[in-house]
Amino acid sequence: MWYVLVGILALAAGVALGFFIARKYMMDYLKKNPPINEQMLRMMMMQMGMKPSQKKINQMMSQMNKQFDNK
CATH class of the missing domain: 1.10.20 (Histone, subunit A)
Structure with missing residues (x-):
């Protein structure tokens, strides 16, 4: 039971962290290379x-x- 809960929490944390890292990268990229x-x-x-x-x-x-x- 604990393995499932820890797995779900790790997945949610990874998704959230990945989203914010990707957002920061794109904002910096667009600032350096305006469309x-x-x-x-x-x-x-x-x-x-x-x-x-x-x-x-x-x-x-x-x-x-x-x-x-x-x-």
């Missing part, structure tokens, strides 16, 4: 028919970084 960079943002704006100025791109990048830092 959208300035070139991608410029391309998207051009595809939407906008003429992107550097000021507008900088504003959008800072907003995205600020939003990411808040989470």
Whole structure:
């Protein structure tokens, strides 16, 4: 009986620990390698028919970084 209880507790602890380690790893990875960079943002704006100025791109990048830092 104790073996089953210890096994279930060890499994639950392993799952919880694995989740938090994976979450931390992904947050660090996304901070180092953001999914959208300035070139991608410029391309998207051009595809939407906008003429992107550097000021507008900088504003959008800072907003995205600020939003990411808040989470």
